[in-house]
Amino acid sequence: MASYDDDDGARHGVRAAAVSAKGWGWRHSGRAAQAVHDLELEIAPGERVLLLGPSGAGKSTLLHALAGVLGADQDAAESGLLTVDGEHPAARRGHAGLMQQDPEAQVVLSRIGDDVAFGAENLAVDRDEIWRRVGGALDAVGLDFPLDHPTSALSGGQKQRLGLAGILAMQPGLLLLDEPTANLDPAGVLEVRDAVIRMLDRTGATMVVVEHRVAVWVDVVDRIVVLAPGDRGHGAQARRMLTEAGVWVPGYLPATRPRDGGSGTPPGGSPGIPPGGDVGGSI
Numbered sequence: 285m286a287s288y289d290d291d292d293g294a295r296h297g298v299r300a301a302a303v304s305a306k307g308w309g310w311r312h313s314g315r316a317a318q319a320v321h322d323l324e325l326e327i328a329p330g331e332r333v334l335l336l337g338p339s340g341a342g343k344s345t346l347l348h349a350l351a352g353v354l355g356a357d358q359d360a361a362e363s364g365l366l367t368v369d370g371e372h373p374a375a376r377r378g379h380a381g382l383m384q385q386d387p388e389a390q391v392v393l394s395r396i397g398d399d400v401a402f403g404a405e406n407l408a409v410d411r412d413e414i415w416r417r418v419g420g421a422l423d424a425v426g427l428d429f430p431l432d433h434p435t436s437a438l439s440g441g442q443k444q445r446l447g448l449a450g451i452l453a454m455q456p457g458l459l460l461l462d463e464p465t466a467n468l469d470p471a472g473v474l475e476v477r478d479a480v481i482r483m484l485d486r487t488g489a490t491m492v493v494v495e496h497r498v499a500v501w502v503d504v505v506d507r508i509v510v511l512a513p514g515d516r517g518h519g520a521q522a523r524r525m526l527t528e529a530g531v532w533v534p535g536y537l538p539a540t541r542p543r544d545g546g547s548g549t550p551p552g553g554s555p556g557i558p559p560g561g562d563v564g565g566s567i
């Protein structure tokens with residue numbers, strides 16, 4: 285832990301990223317419909333954002349785009365503008381650390397030390413510094429194995445911790461986490477979340493985390509953004525997720541305090557959450 289505690293954002297030149305989407309949309313190759321449509325979103329440097337939305341809303345697509353790894357191959361099509369620090373995300377790729385939804389897909393090397401070092405090595409970080417970071421990052425995520433421990437012997441939850449360690453070791457200015465605790469038990473979830481927050485406190489990096497368990501993140505993020513297709517069904521689902529986690533949603537009567545013993549439907553109905561709308565504001 286000590287070596288990791290010594291790290292600090294300014295010393296290692298971590299520059300918190302700014303994100304901007306202006307009417308941004310993406311249609312994947314071979315698809316008729318856009319995965320993300322007409323997104324308006326501004327994230328300030330250092331901001332911590334929880335990104336919510338039903339399955340298929342385009343959350344992973346957005347994180348991949350921000351990481352600069354969405355292939356503009358074949359007949360994929362982009363519309364509008366998406367930037368990281370005012371540039372195309374591909375130009376800022378080394379400044380973003382993406383933890384993918386599938387931890388298996390993220391493991392690249394056969395020994396845990398090498399695997400955690402991989403991302404930082406690609407950024408041409410000094411060797412001594414890399415191994416300091418690797419030790420600190422493994423510590424931070426609670427993976428207590430020798431550096432030559434085989435990655436193939438890790439469980440799903442351990443692979444998730446491994447993936448996060450590799451990203452922490454990169455010290456990105458933009459931390460992108462796609463359901464980072466999905467394979468962990470309740471204690472592991474809080475441990476991993478706290479490792480993320482410690483890293484953010486130290487470096488001041490910007491974070492976008494996708495996670496269905498709102499309650500895990502609600503107290504440690506600055507803002508909640510809901511990606512929702514325009515129809516009311518999805519808006520209602522997003523509202524339910526938020527209110528169940530104790531988040532006040534404008535224009536919505538929390539189900540825990542029903543008026544007239546109601547079903548949780550807001551009186552007179554409430555406007556659906558707009559597509560790509562930001563319903564949370566600062567919380």
Ligand SMILES: Nc1ncnc2c1ncn2[C@@H]1O[C@H](COP(=O)(O)OP(=O)(O)O)[C@@H](O)[C@H]1O
Pocket residue numbers: 312313314315319337338339340341342343344345346
């Ligand atoms: N590589 C891909 N090729 C084609 N379609 C994709 C690809 N990735 C995602 N999609 C489609 O884009 C939409 C959004 O998916 P995704 O971004 O994974 O949503 P979420 O992460 O919110 O569940 C879905 O309809 C999905 O099937």
Ligand SMILES: [Mg+2]
Pocket residue numbers: 343344345385462
């Ligand atoms: Mg996803």
